Amino acid sequence: MAEDTAEKKSFLDSFAEVSAKIGNQVHLRSLRDAFATVMPIYILAGIAVLINNVVFPLFLTGDALANAQYWGNAVIQGTLNVATIVLAGIIGYCLAKNKRFENAIACVVIGIAALCIMMPQSVNSAAASIQDFTELTYKSTTDKDAEPYTVTREEVESGLAIPEGYEISSVGSSSVSNVFTKTYTGTNGLFGAIIIGLVATTVFIKFSQNEKLRVNLGEGIPPAVADSFNTMIPMLITLAIFGLIAALLHGIWATDLMTLINTCIAAPLKGFVNAGPWFVILVYTLANLLFCLGIHQSTISGVLAEPILTILITENMAMFAAGEPIPADHYMNMQIINTFALIGGSGCTLMLLADTFLFSKNKASKDIAKLALLPGIFNINEPVIYGYPIVYNLPLIIPFVLIPDLFIGLTYALTCAGILAPCVVMVPWTTPVFISGFLAVGGGTAGVVAIIWQVIEFALGMLIYLPFMKVSERAQAKQAELANAEA
Amino acid sequence: MKTILLACNAGMSTSLLVQKMQKEAQAQGLDVQIKANPLNKALEMIDQADCLLLGPQIAYAKKEAVEAAGDKPVAVIAMVDYGRMNAKKILDDAMKLMGE
Structure with missing residues (x-):
């Protein structure tokens, strides 16, 4: 029996170790950091989209509406429509920081410049309206x-x-022909920003660390001057290479890297994520399981699923703002997780807290529930996970992992069935339940349906948590008894 | 004046703990300053701190943190203390780490 637990423990340990390795891989980690950094402008865009498309039409029509909507469109222009350019720069910065490369600001320049080098230089007529x-x-x-x-x-x-x-x-x-097309500067180019930003920065850092590319200007030259040359030469080489690739792609195949990335990488990936909820469920099963071992779930989900899910929701926002319908391959997106499967934090622990207040007789549990309630309303639940605890507590690990999976699957199914409107607005993950559902689908009648679904989810979650909570309390009581007997 | 640096995933839940620790320190009349940050930022600020405490959710980053911290003490907060926001215990441990 003792050997058995030892073996189990070592399996869990190696799972945690592998996950931490994936989560700590420098490029993946930079991607996660970059999306966390850029998040505020997506949230801002979401607010603008909501006000423009939901609030203004309530009391304005015709020219007055169009004039008012100019405000929202301007904000969208500065957020969603340049999202790709901004992300490329931030990725450069985050990668530099994570690689402990000193000149992070040069990497911002490299990321943006390399991206723009790869953009098409003219708009073909098919793309123009x-x-x-x-x-x-x-x-x-x-x-x-x-x-x-x-x-x-x-x-x-x-x-x-x-x-x-x-x-x-x-x-x-x-x-x-003489415009900088926003085909790829907006949400459509985010995949390109990721790939080009990561590759260009990596190449630049490699060149910068190459001793042979350092200029020795002699003793009398101030170090700052030498430093500026030492940045300039690797920068020149990196960008020249990217320019060469752009020229070759244009000259030989009459295409550009952004188009290639979108057709060969982005489209299949989006299709894969949306070929049913299975991939997302798998990632979040592993991620939530990891949290039960004490390691933050975003270590896995933040690198494997969140970048692509975030791209999908930003594209939905852009389409919603333009009044276009949301295609089926955009039904699965970040908001399904944050709004419908992360109520009160990972594992939907707000429902466990509700159960505790209503049905628990355990004083320790009630104390921790009181402490955890306020952060829990804003979907922060480390106090529950470590204090209740969920970590290494098998009876509670089961619902903690299963409930989010169930909610992801059901929400996706309801969206596909046309009962629930697809999510079109990125709401901050700290938005309290019910408000988050209403806003995520763009308010109105659809918003009310989303609130009803969240109420059903809440009841369902409480129902599932309840028996497991009872088992957990009985086990804790038994442990306490044993401890008392020994003492 | 001693500075204790706390690090976690996004700096959200740790900031909760900071408030409680700050109050506890005041009550005990200790001259300490407590700051919470995401890991990357915390590692950049390590020079201005006297010790670094990691939230249990990023315990895996301890090795990296120790390397970056040089001779400054680094510790992972125990899961139960963290969850129950046991500020007194965590503060006492930190003071011991700094040899106070």
Whole structure:
């Protein structure tokens, strides 16, 4: 029996050790730090989206509404629409900090510059909206050999009639060639920011640490001058390489890295995360189990699931702001976790606290519940996890891990069934339950449905926690008895 | 004046503990200052501190913290003390660590 527990312990220990290793991997950790740093601007965007699309339409219409919404659109322009550029810089900074590289600010520059180097230099006409055309080319739908002909915008606007049997074959849009397209500066480019930011910073740090690239300017030169050269040369080499790659991609395949990343990496990943709730459930099972061993769950979930889930919710916000419907491959996102499966913190422990207040006779449990209630309302629950405790307490580990899984699965299923609206607003994870549900789906009737679902979740969670709480209290009472008998 | 640095995942739950420890220190008439930060920030500030306490949720980072801390004492707060916010016990342990 003793050997048995020893073996079990060592399995748990190695699980914890492996998890800590994954969570501490420098690139993954930098990614987690970067998203934590950039979070405020996403939250801000969420507030702007809510006010613009939910609050203003309540009492404004027509031009007045459009004028008021200019405010929200301006905030979105400065947050969501530049999210990729901001993230690339922050990733550079976080990676530099985590690698203990001195010149972190140079890494911010590298991240942003390398990203922009990889952006397309012109907008192809398909990406431009048809309203932006400068000329239209028509071809015959009946006669294949007929010459296509082109009309200019002025001609169309002056009321030129198009002969029957012709349709638009291409839209000329020379006027959009001289813009910095926000196709990839907004939420669509976040994957690119991650990959390019991490790679460029890593390469830059490698070059900076290379002794051969250091300039020796001799004794009389102030050290600051030498330092500036020592940053400049690795920076030049790094960015030149990225420029070369951009030129090759454009010259040979007529494409750019941002497009490649989006089609070859981002799209399949999003599909994978949304091919049912299974991947997310697996990650959070492991993550919550890890918390039961005393190590913070974000060690795993923060690196394996949160970056992609966060990208999905920011894209939803952008689509919601633009009045577009949310596609099914965006139903699973960060808000399903933070709003519907993390009520009162990891493991939905607020329900355990409610059970404790109503049904527990154990004084120690009640004391800790009192202490943990206020932070718990804001979804902070370390006091419960370590004090109740959940850690190494098998009866409570079971519901702690199972309830979030159940809620992720059910919330996702309800969204797919069309009962619950998909989440479209990023709400801070510290937002109390019920308020969080109402805001996450964009308020209104959908918000009320979300609150009802959270109420059902709350009742369900209390029901599941209750028998396990009783078992845990009985075990604790027995232990106390044994301890007394020994003493 | 001694400075005790607390580190945890996001600095959220530890800041709760800081308040309680600060009160406890005042009650005991100790001349200490207590600060909570996320791990990375805490490691940067280590020069201004006299000891570093890690929340149990980042116990795995102890090795890294010890390396960064040099000769300053580093310890992980016991899970039960942390959960029950036992400020007195944690403060007493910290004072012992600093040889007071």
